[in-house]
Amino acid sequence: MASFSQDSYSQHDKMYVATDCIIFGFDEGRIKLLLFKRRVAPFEGDWSLIGSIVKLEEDVEVSAKRVLEEITGLQNVFMEQLKAYGAANRDPGYRCVSIGQYALIRINDYDRKLVEKHGAHWHDIEEVPDLVLDHNQMVKDAQERLKRKARYQPLGFELLPEKFTIPQLQQLYEAIYQKELDARNFRKKVLSHNVLIKLEEKDKTSSRRGAFLYKFDHKTYKKLMKSGYNFEIS
Amino acid sequence: MASFSQDSYSQHDKMYVATDCIIFGFDEGRIKLLLFKRRVAPFEGDWSLIGSIVKLEEDVEVSAKRVLEEITGLQNVFMEQLKAYGAANRDPGYRCVSIGQYALIRINDYDRKLVEKHGAHWHDIEEVPDLVLDHNQMVKDAQERLKRKARYQPLGFELLPEKFTIPQLQQLYEAIYQKELDARNFRKKVLSHNVLIKLEEKDKTSSRRGAFLYKFDHKTYKKLMKSGYNFEIS
DNA sequence: ACAAAAGTGTTTGCGTTACACCCATGG
DNA sequence: CCATGGGTGTAACGCAAACACTTTTGT
Numbered sequence: 001m002a003s004f005s006q007d008s009y010s011q012h013d014k015m016y017v018a019t020d021c022i023i024f025g026f027d028e029g030r031i032k033l034l035l036f037k038r039r040v041a042p043f044e045g046d047w048s049l050i051g052s053i054v055k056l057e058e059d060v061e062v063s064a065k066r067v068l069e070e071i072t073g074l075q076n077v078f079m080e081q082l083k084a085y086g087a088a089n090r091d092p093g094y095r096c097v098s099i100g101q102y103a104l105i106r107i108n109d110y111d112r113k114l115v116e117k118h119g120a121h122w123h124d125i126e127e128v129p130d131l132v133l134d135h136n137q138m139v140k141d142a143q144e145r146l147k148r149k150a151r152y153q154p155l156g157f158e159l160l161p162e163k164f165t166i167p168q169l170q171q172l173y174e175a176i177y178q179k180e181l182d183a184r185n186f187r188k189k190v191l192s193h194n195v196l197i198k199l200e201e202k203d204k205t206s207s208r209r210g211a212f213l214y215k216f217d218h219k220t221y222k223k224l225m226k227s228g229y230n231f232e233i234s
Numbered sequence: 235m236a237s238f239s240q241d242s243y244s245q246h247d248k249m250y251v252a253t254d255c256i257i258f259g260f261d262e263g264r265i266k267l268l269l270f271k272r273r274v275a276p277f278e279g280d281w282s283l284i285g286s287i288v289k290l291e292e293d294v295e296v297s298a299k300r301v302l303e304e305i306t307g308l309q310n311v312f313m314e315q316l317k318a319y320g321a322a323n324r325d326p327g328y329r330c331v332s333i334g335q336y337a338l339i340r341i342n343d344y345d346r347k348l349v350e351k352h353g354a355h356w357h358d359i360e361e362v363p364d365l366v367l368d369h370n371q372m373v374k375d376a377q378e379r380l381k382r383k384a385r386y387q388p389l390g391f392e393l394l395p396e397k398f399t400i401p402q403l404q405q406l407y408e409a410i411y412q413k414e415l416d417a418r419n420f421r422k423k424v425l426s427h428n429v430l431i432k433l434e435e436k437d438k439t440s441s442r443r444g445a446f447l448y449k450f451d452h453k454t455y456k457k458l459m460k461s462g463y464n465f466e467i468s
Numbered sequence: 469a470c471a472a473a474a475g476t477g478t479t480t481g482c483g484t485t486a487c488a489c490c491c492a493t494g495g
Numbered sequence: 496c497c498a499t500g501g502g503t504g505t506a507a508c509g510c511a512a513a514c515a516c517t518t519t520t521g522t
Contacts, residue, residue, distance in 0.1 A: 012250060012287040012289075013250075013287070013288070013289055013290040014248035014249055014250055015248055015249070015251055015288070015290060016246060016247075016248055017249055017251060017320070017331050053246040053247070054247070054249070054320070054331070055246075055247055056247040056249060056322075056329050057322055057329075058322055059320060059321050059322045060318060060320025060321075060331060061320065061321075062322075081317050081318065083315050083317055083318070084294060084315065084317070084318040084331075084333045086251070086288070086293060086294025086295065086333060087293050087294075087295075088290075088291055088292055088293045088296075095290050095291075097251050097288070097294060097318075097331070097333075099318045099320060099331075165474090166474085166475090167473075167474070182512075182513075182514085183474085183475085184475085184476070184477080184513095184514085185511075185512065185513085187474095187475080187476085188476095188477095189511090204520090204521095206472095206473070207472065207473040207474065207519085207520085207521095208471085208472070208473075208519070208520040208521045208522085209472080209473060209474055209475090209518070209519040209520055209521090210473090210474080210519080210520085211473080211474055211475085212474090212475095234511075234512095399501090400501085400502090401500080401501070416485075416486075416487085417501085417502085418486095418487085418502085418503070418504080419484075419485065419486085421501095421502080421503085422503095422504095423484090438493085438494095440499095440500070440501095441492090441493080441494095441499060441500040441501065442492070442493040442494045442495080442498085442499065442500075442501095443491070443492040443493050443494090443499080443500065443501055443502090444492080444493075444500095444501080445500080445501055445502085446501090446502095468484075468485095
């Protein structure tokens with residue numbers, strides 16, 4: 001019954017509801033996390049996730065997307081709710097429930113000036129500093145979610161540029177799973193899904209020979225999804 | 235940064251935070267859901283999940299467990315957060331974010347009088363009536379979560395009495411997956427995990443011959459978990 | 469010519485699936 | 496004695512894992 005208890009509303013407590021964004025990127029073969037250095041008290045100088053307090057008339061999801069856009073300049077980003085963090089004492093200041101949301105962004109798309117202006121920096125996911133409040137827990141939970149969900153949903157493509165090579169895609173999945181993969185089996189597996197479109201161009205930034213670029217075929221993927229298809233990359 | 239925006243707290247909005255419990259049981263070979271018939275306006279006579287508004291000094295998880303205990307008399311129940319529901323207009327009365335939590339209970343353990351007193355009834359999961367607000371969505375999400383999670387975590391045992399037979403366990407998994415399973419393969423699979431203890435007794439309620447009772451071996455399971463074990467029942 | 473990454477097939481083994489008959493018991 | 500659900504083993508198949516060499520090209 002939630003909000004419609006038999007008691008009247010007025011007897012109940014109100015509190016702040018916040019969102020915190022766990023923003024993942026992928027660069028130089030590593031998963032990155034966008035963190036924010038606080039410039040004011042409390043916790044001045046400490047690292048934290050980027051978040052905000054939800055407004056009365058604002059959907060929680062909208063609130064998170066608003067912050068993400070303010071910081072990165074990006075719209076239409078993949079974002080999904082992780083869970084709510086609701087310990088009574090999680091914030092020593094005021095009672096505040098925070099809803100963690102993780103986002104996957106293409107690391108070359110974001111607006112560098114905006115990010116800098118907000119005091120945000122990319123950190124390697126393997127070297128996350130101590131964060132304020134329960135933010136380290138949020139990061140850990142988000143990383144596990146990504147790891148699990150990437151197995152059966154093509155999340156990876158959200159982190160790569162539109163055009164990418166198979167070796168790049170493999171690097172990404174190796175970073176997500178924290179595990180090395182066999183190049184031949186990997187290529188076989190991803191191509192078997194028939195959701196990659198091979199382009200004529202090659203990317204020569206990482207080898208003399210160059211590797212063919214591919215695009216993710218969103219249309220075909222959506223069709224497959226509807227017919228009960230199961231994407232999987234081990 | 236969540237609660238520590240650069241603005242002061244006082245500029246921000248407060249709202250109600252509720253919990254709603256999706257309470258699953260298992261009886262007569264079917265998954266059941268505990269619903270609550272509202273006895274007061276608004277929505278008098280409508281079905282809804284059981285929930286409450288989180289108190290200022292109360293953890294969200296504690297709030298949900300409190301309600302669950304008030305209604306069923308049960309403690310130490312398996313309960314896990316599903317997600318937060320935060321649409322601005324989800325509740326036409328007041329702004330209220332609700333955190334859905336699903337619980338698995340042994341259907342013979344609960345306190346029938348308490349449940350009755352609160353106007354709660356068990357419904358077959360396949361015949362859930364229209365519920366207030368976004369509660370049908372919560373149920374749907376919880377059912378999907380159960381379906382997915384039961385594949386790699388031994389959730390099923392939370393829904394069965396301490397002693398159960400293999401055919402009972404199979405019935406349960408068939409109900410969760412909404413799919414028939416092969417009895418021989420099922421037995422082979424669950425026994426292969428070595429987390430079931432065969433008892434001397436038989437249950438004769440469902441056949442003349444009777445079926446051996448088993449217990450779930452929590453200790454062994456925990457040990458296995460620590461060594462990176464993966465429980466799976468297809 | 470050589471270094472460095474891209475690309476390509478086949479074999480092996482394990483786990484999942486499919487499948488049919490005897491057993492035990494109460495009525 | 497028969498009806499009902501409980502309990503058992505094996506064969507076929509498919510998918511995942513392991514594995515080595517050739518190609519390309521810039522320096």
